[in-house]
Amino acid sequence: MKLKLIESREKQRTVKKKFNFRGFSFFSGENVSMICEPSKENTGIVFYCKGVRIPAIAENIKLVDVHTTALTKRGVDILAIEHLMAAIWGLGIDNLIIRLSSNVVPAQSGSAEEFTKALLKAEIVEQEETRQVVVFDESTTITQPEFKSRFAKFEPFDKFDIKCFVPFLSPIGEHTVFFNGSAKSFVRDVCWARTFLRSPIDINDLTKWNGIRSVFKVLPEDPKKSPIVTFTERGFLTPLKKEDEPAKHKLLDLIGDLALVGYRLRVKLTVNEPGHKFTHLVAKKIRSSVVAKKNDSQKKIS
Numbered sequence: 001m002k003l004k005l006i007e008s009r010e011k012q013r014t015v016k017k018k019f020n021f022r023g024f025s026f027f028s029g030e031n032v033s034m035i036c037e038p039s040k041e042n043t044g045i046v047f048y049c050k051g052v053r054i055p056a057i058a059e060n061i062k063l064v065d066v067h068t069t070a071l072t073k074r075g076v077d078i079l080a081i082e083h084l085m086a087a088i089w090g091l092g093i094d095n096l097i098i099r100l101s102s103n104v105v106p107a108q109s110g111s112a113e114e115f116t117k118a119l120l121k122a123e124i125v126e127q128e129e130t131r132q133v134v135v136f137d138e139s140t141t142i143t144q145p146e147f148k149s150r151f152a153k154f155e156p157f158d159k160f161d162i163k164c165f166v167p168f169l170s171p172i173g174e175h176t177v178f179f180n181g182s183a184k185s186f187v188r189d190v191c192w193a194r195t196f197l198r199s200p201i202d203i204n205d206l207t208k209w210n211g212i213r214s215v216f217k218v219l220p221e222d223p224k225k226s227p228i229v230t231f232t233e234r235g236f237l238t239p240l241k242k243e244d245e246p247a248k249h250k251l252l253d254l255i256g257d258l259a260l261v262g263y264r265l266r267v268k269l270t271v272n273e274p275g276h277k278f279t280h281l282v283a284k285k286i287r288s289s290v291v292a293k294k295n296d297s298q299k300k301i302s
């Protein structure tokens with residue numbers, strides 16, 4: 001993969017104020033919380049859970065069966081990090097400490113809207129040192145062998161731009177969604193999009209819904225009152241905020257997973273059929289290539 005890390009003129013960023021964020025666990029339904037704190041330059045995004053320091057980087061991804069992104073370090077797993085990571089990355093934050101009260105990031109909805117509001121309220125501030133960014137010298141395409149039509153194409157570009165094609169059966173349908181890398185675009189186009197069921201349920205036979213509820217205990221008996229978007233083959237049970245909300249949520253998940261590269265990218269990225277399993281693979285490949293380059297250049301210097 002032909003890419004390199006370069007020194008940019010952009011300053012690194014953190015938040016000005018420490019804040020407490022309370023919510024629930026989608027898995028247990030329990031109330032959980034986290035404290036987010038400013039962090040020094042070049043420290044990155046770091047979680048602390050049960051006394052273990054877990055940097056938010058692709059090497060620490062733990063592959064799990066549920067549709068979420070989990071990290072693991074020294075036997076401690078943390079779940080559901082992707083919507084928070086998307087908000088951190090989408091708002092241009094480089095350095096942050098997140099202290100979790102349990103092994104799951106607290107949620108208030110199935111989107112990144114509340115994280116975005118809390119981070120903006122804590123005031124995002126520039127730091128002294130500049131950012132290193134990843135640039136591509138030539139186009140690279142990453143594929144997933146099990147899914148023939150799934151790909152992520154990285155093309156050299158002096159900014160950051162994502163175009164993402166998300167095909168689903170009716171009622172979700174096919175959508176192409178965009179993110180231009182700016183905080184404004186993230187707030188306007190992405191942060192509010194809620195997660196959704198990946199396949200329809202039958203309103204007259206809730207066996208499948210109850211199976212989903214056994215994994216995500218926060219979900220209510222009535223799927224129409226769900227904080228995640230639910231639908232049958234005939235239509236949506238929870239009204240959508242916008243027609244392409246599910247596709248925008250896939251874009252949100254993609255941003256959250258890409259954040260695990262640990263550096264910002266300057267690239268034109270086209271993704272076909274994103275999904276966590278694939279975007280974990282993408283983040284790991286880019287990250288390992290960047291780390292190899294970094295180690296290589298350090299060897300040359302010493």
Ligand SMILES: [Zn+2]
Binds near residue numbers: 082083195249253
């Ligand atoms: Zn999600």
